[in-house]
Amino acid sequence: MTLQVDIRRTLRSPGREFHLNVNFTTTTPLVVIFGHSGSGKSVTMQAIAGLLRPDNGRIVVGGDTVFDSSQQIDIPARRRGVGYVFQDYALFPHLSVAANVAFGMAGDARAVAGLLRSFAIEELADSFPAQLSGGQRQRVALARALAPRPRLLLLDEPFAALDPLLRDEMRVELLQAVQVWNIPVVIISHDPADADFFPGQRVTFRDGQIEGGLSGDG
Amino acid sequence: MTEFILTTVLLTGKIAGVATAIALLTGVAAAWAMHRCEFIGRSLVDALLMLPMVLPPTVLGYYLLTALGRKSPLGRWLEQTLDIRLIFTWQGAVIAAAIVAFPLVYQGARAALQGVDPQLENAARTLGAGEFRVFGRVTLPLAWPGVLAGAMLAFARAMGEFGATLMVAGSLPGKTQTLALAIYDSVQAGRDAEALLLVGITSLVCVLILVVAARVLRTRHP
Numbered sequence: 001m002t003l004q005v006d007i008r009r010t011l012r013s014p015g016r017e018f019h020l021n022v023n024f025t026t027t028t029p030l031v032v033i034f035g036h037s038g039s040g041k042s043v044t045m046q047a048i049a050g051l052l053r054p055d056n057g058r059i060v061v062g063g064d065t066v067f068d069s070s071q072q073i074d075i076p077a078r079r080r081g082v083g084y085v086f087q088d089y090a091l092f093p094h095l096s097v098a099a100n101v102a103f104g105m106a107g108d109a110r111a112v113a114g115l116l117r118s119f120a121i122e123e124l125a126d127s128f129p130a131q132l133s134g135g136q137r138q139r140v141a142l143a144r145a146l147a148p149r150p151r152l153l154l155l156d157e158p159f160a161a162l163d164p165l166l167r168d169e170m171r172v173e174l175l176q177a178v179q180v181w182n183i184p185v186v187i188i189s190h191d192p193a194d195a196d197f198f199p200g201q202r203v204t205f206r207d208g209q210i211e212g213g214l215s216g217d218g
Numbered sequence: 219m220t221e222f223i224l225t226t227v228l229l230t231g232k233i234a235g236v237a238t239a240i241a242l243l244t245g246v247a248a249a250w251a252m253h254r255c256e257f258i259g260r261s262l263v264d265a266l267l268m269l270p271m272v273l274p275p276t277v278l279g280y281y282l283l284t285a286l287g288r289k290s291p292l293g294r295w296l297e298q299t300l301d302i303r304l305i306f307t308w309q310g311a312v313i314a315a316a317i318v319a320f321p322l323v324y325q326g327a328r329a330a331l332q333g334v335d336p337q338l339e340n341a342a343r344t345l346g347a348g349e350f351r352v353f354g355r356v357t358l359p360l361a362w363p364g365v366l367a368g369a370m371l372a373f374a375r376a377m378g379e380f381g382a383t384l385m386v387a388g389s390l391p392g393k394t395q396t397l398a399l400a401i402y403d404s405v406q407a408g409r410d411a412e413a414l415l416l417v418g419i420t421s422l423v424c425v426l427i428l429v430v431a432a433r434v435l436r437t438r439h440p
Contacts, residue, residue: 051340077343090341094359103355104345148346 001184002026003152007047007057007067020044020054020208026186028200030178033188035205041188042087044205045154048186049084050077062151062184083150083183087157089141091129097140098125104148112147119143119177134162138170146181153178155187159194171197219412222391227419230396233308234376237315238323241376242369244316245323250353253331271321275314279385282314286386304386311387311394315379319372326368330361363434370431374424 006023020040033041046052047067048059056069061082066075092100102112116122119139129137138158145153158174159167175198178185187198195202204211248267252260270278286293286304296302304310334357342352358365380398387394389403397420404413 046340049340049344051343077340078346078348080344082344084341084344086337086341088337090335090337092338092341092356103342104347144345 001029001062001151002060003031003048003062003184003186004058004060005044005048007044007054007059009043009047009052009054011043018208022205022208022210024203024210026184026201029184030198030200031184031186031203032195032198032200033186033203033205034192034195035188035190035211037190039205040208041190041205042156045084045156045186045188048152049082049154050075050080051084081148081151083145083148083153085138085141085145085153085155085158088161089129089137091132091137091140091144093129096126096128097121097132100129100140101144101147103144106148115143115147118180135166135170138162139173142174142177146177146183150183153183153185155185157189157191158187159189159191167193223412223415223419225392226395226397226400226416229308229392229394230377230398233311233315233396234373234379236312237319237376237379238369238373240312240316241319241323241372242365245320245368245372246327246358246365249324249327249331250357252328254349267324268321270317271325275318275379275381275383276385278317279314279382282310282317282382282386286310286313306386306388306390306394308387308394311379311383311396314382314386315376318379318382319376322372322375323365323368326371327361327365330364330368331357333364334360367431367435370427370434374427377423378420 003026005025007020009020011018011020018038018040020043022040022044033044035041043052047054048061050066053074054067054069057067058065058069059067061080065071065073066080066082067073092103095103098112098116101115102109105112105115113122113125116125119142121136121139121143124132124136124140129140132140138161155174159170162170171194187194189195252264252267283305284290286296288294288297288305293304296304302309304313338356338360339352342356347355377396378398379396380402383394383396384399389395389399391400391403395403397416401413401416401420404410404416
């Protein structure tokens with residue numbers, strides 16, 4: 001599956017104007033978008049997921065055009081089939097772990113239980129997000145995002161909220177999950193360790209643009 | 219006297235309860251619409267929705283009489299087509315109380331909706347939820363303490379409504395005379411013991427509402 005992104009968007013805040021102008025096509029199932037914070041990574045991810053509308057351009061996910069300003073195509077986020085793991089995980093604080101994971105799932109309680117088991121969080125089913133550790137939260141967020149069986153998974157700084165020791169462990173865990181689920185993944189990160197750890201293509205962002213073309217073993 | 223007081227308390231509960239229910243539904247709907255929609259003149263609409271809170275109740279009563287009375291097209295249509303009379307009826311008192319109480323629900327709901335992390339709503343969208351499901355399963359449950367506290371203050375305000383109610387519904391004992399109106403009546407007629415009892419009941423209910431509302435606002439999810 002390839003992801004084609006060719007978008008422009010200007011963001012204005014008092015005293016600052018940010019121009020995003022990026023164009024890239026993925027060549028490997030796992031892609032790391034690397035860059036400093038404020039380089040436009042998150043804005044791009046939100047545009048892919050349908051949470052933010054580019055001023056113009058085109059986004060194609062696995063052959064389906066989900067956004068095209070010239071054809072007035074803008075599929076809403078709920079129908080894009082793009083899973084999203086937010087930087088702070090954005091777990092619903094008023095719902096239990098099981099209810100969080102079941103939120104986007106069509107299946108029954110047994111399907112939810114099976115999913116919880118595969119992420120080793122079945123004993124947390126009745127806990128609430130505030131009671132979980134960082135690593136547990138990430139597992140719940142990952143299970144919840146994968147539950148509706150998306151065709152592409154986006155992870156926004158998945159390890160930034162974790163302490164350094166846990167990061168190495170969770171990188172291995174994430175890579176395993178991605179391989180087990182066989183799902184294309186885009187990870188954004190400002191941490192060179194992530195870019196070093198994950199195989200595949202690397203896209204480097206700087207000031208809203210892509211730096212030095214594409215690199216990696218694609 | 220006890221029968222009169224019981225009737226008045228029940229009537230007040232009925233009028234304030236129905237008025238609060240109306241204010242709750244319309245206030246939350248208006249707050250959601252204002253929260254989600256960007257349009258020109260939004261701050262003007264916001265100000266208009268808050269107007270019943272600052273406008274003298276008699277001015278509201280005047281507007282309502284003009285809008286719903288026999289001389290108005292709306293009032294005539296309601297009476298002739300639907301056989302609904304709002305002037306000098308308890309339903310009229312409900313309308314007056316609901317309008318006066320509306321800004322309290324609206325304001326509480328507005329602040330509570332703004333306090334919900336937009337990222338949580340976005341997470342629900344990426345999980346396939348449409349806007350109504352996002353509101354029903356994420357936004358409203360998270361905003362609920364603020365909405366509920368607003369509704370409780372609205373009930374207290376509706377219960378104490380005097381000016382607009384008097385103009386629209388009058389002060390008919392057992393029909394439209396609520397606690398606030400009955401107190402005025404008792405004092406005017408020199409029935410001091412009755413006035414004292416009515417004042418005591420009203421104060422007690424209001425203090426109770428404020429205490430519970432403050433507790434509701436402090437509620438946090440586990």
